[in-house]
Amino acid sequence: MSSPAPFLASSPFSITSPRRIPKSRFTYKQLHQLKTFSTQTPLRVIAHIDLDAFYAQCETVRLGIDPSKPLAVQQWQGLIAINYPARAYGLSRHVTSTEALKLCPDLILQHVATWKEGEEKWAYHEEAYKHIATHKVSLDPYRMESRRILKCIKESLPEKEQRVEKASIDEVFMDLSAQVHTRLSERYPELSGPPPYDDLSEYLPKVPTTVLDWKADALVETGEEDGEVADPDWDDVCMVIASEIVRDVRAHIKEQLGYTCSGGVARNKMLAKLGSGYKKPNQQTVIRNRAAEYFLSNMKFTKIRMLGGKLGDEVVSMFGTDKVKDLLEQPLDQLKKLGDDTGSWLYNTIRGEDHSEVNPRTQIKSMLSAKSFRPAINSFEQGVRWLRIFAADIFSRCVEEGVLENKRRPKTINLHHRQGTQTRSRQSPIPQGKPLSEQMLFDLAKNLLAQVVVDGRAWPCANLSLSVGGFEDGVTNNKGIGGFLVRGDEAKAMLSTGRSSVSGGEPPAKRRKRTKGNIANFFGPPSEKKRDFDAARAVLRAHQESPGSNIEEELDEIEEEQDDSSGALLDDAESRPSTPPIEHYDGLYRSDTPPSAQPPTPFDPPPSHQARNDTPQHSKPPALHQKTLDTFFCDRCNVHLPIAEKAEHDDYHFALDLSKEIRQEERSAPTENTNRKTPTAQKPTRGRGRPPGSGKGVEKGQAKLAFGRQA
């Protein structure tokens, strides 16, 4: 029942409006903006869909298990997903598989698929949890289902009016504004007419209906007496329509693929996401604009996207609360103690404001294959074995992504390495000349690992990961003369990785005396070094004479040379497992293996650890320093460190110097360039105006102080 009296009393347009006609709070312009997915209109409608216990559902669907049976997905000894029936037994992600079985004897435990060394593809192996040492987990089955679901969602939305963002493997955002606009126009013809006086800033007519049918959707309360049901405005109507769409999408997913999911509908992404988590599983929640403030004010702000981590902790400790309600009392300038941008962002966010757009991006930007080692691995050869799996994994996923057909291919490859608390990474461009292959990924990865190994302490290694990225656009964006320069850089980068692996076979013994003149000697026979430079020069010359002609062939030749020379050491070793390169690397570069375990190198005898410690970085015998202290002073870092860490610290500087010299050589030698200083490019002020942008400030600067070591 509508009660006109309160409405008239509270509406600014009832009495004072020139035409004395009740109006909507919204304008024709705001309605019109729906068509273009404007982030500014208050009528905007965003949905968030979240698959329920996704990995667990994947398994029930795959195995045809009754979804009311308790099921958990196991990864080694842990659980990574627990379906809702199983959650009723108090199972959480923190319990182990054996504990889970005690709590719920009927629990179905399904281990994730794994990839076994030497096999072509991942598979669901029996008793996979026993093979943590030889298998790596594969989440590929879930990625595939994720793709099917995304496709299904897109198919259930009108092509021209959809905007879908894949937020994670089991979440999507949808901007339903455009579709809602059409449905609105169909359903309420009075909205289709031109605005009075053709003035878009005119207010819309009032909603003709007094009661909206929210079906079975959960409605977030407003916290007010009532009256909201009786007085809908167009934003409420938009939400109803959006909610219908979400219900249809969910039904379609269930019908076609058998998955249930939860949904949230609201005016922006932040609220929509909170909505989808409000009631689970298999339900949807609408947060009407009029309910947003109340909904938020009763919540912990740590539940809000971007406040679940360090930033959230910082806010909690700064204001001594985790409640939105308390934070709402803080004026803007107080929040700005977190930084101007972060403060403003937070101020708006806890008031339910979020103008971030739904990014129509649906394709993947990078992919990663990783393994944590328990126990840690201790040799180059072991690492290389895992790289083979990683390369196969990533390559097959590239193929699944349609990389081969689409011309969408990754541009860079990246290797991450963790040793204790220290992590290091190396990356290189992926040569774009020839088709992507597993072997190519493997070779690149191997070189990257070799670089990591020669660059510092590498063993024992607790984690290794290989990723490819820079997928982006299918079509080339660097063309003309610039197009070649990119190629040239890649060629040089390839050479540099090759050279680095050559240096892997070299002892650091002469590092203190080495100068530019004997650098080639340091890296091995002069001929190898020369061939590198010759190859690079050939590429550059080819460009100068006829830009863009034979570049690809040139690149191929260079790659071959690379395989012949620099790659030889590694490939060789690999083909003869009886004499693996592990000790070779370990012995030369700070392993804990005794010097006696090291075979001679082709070039120089390896120095013992003792020898290395006898020629310290600063050419001063320890005796001349105050040896009563158990610390030493590094005048390069300007810091006192435990004497026990001196050897490692010296290694650190050695590695630093070495990599610097290598890079310098690479820059100056191939072109014999006289003005080699390329001034650092200016900053094009990056960044979308959106979320906190960053944690800015304090903790980052402090992290830097830790330098090469960690507490």
Place this chain on the structure above:
DNA sequence: CAGGTACGG
């Protein structure tokens, strides 16, 4: 661009 951090599922 290389290397790192933060945040999220």
Place this chain on the structure above:
DNA sequence: TGCCGTACCTG
């Protein structure tokens, strides 16, 4: 915890 994926910052 392990295995991811994205975005951003800094030198």
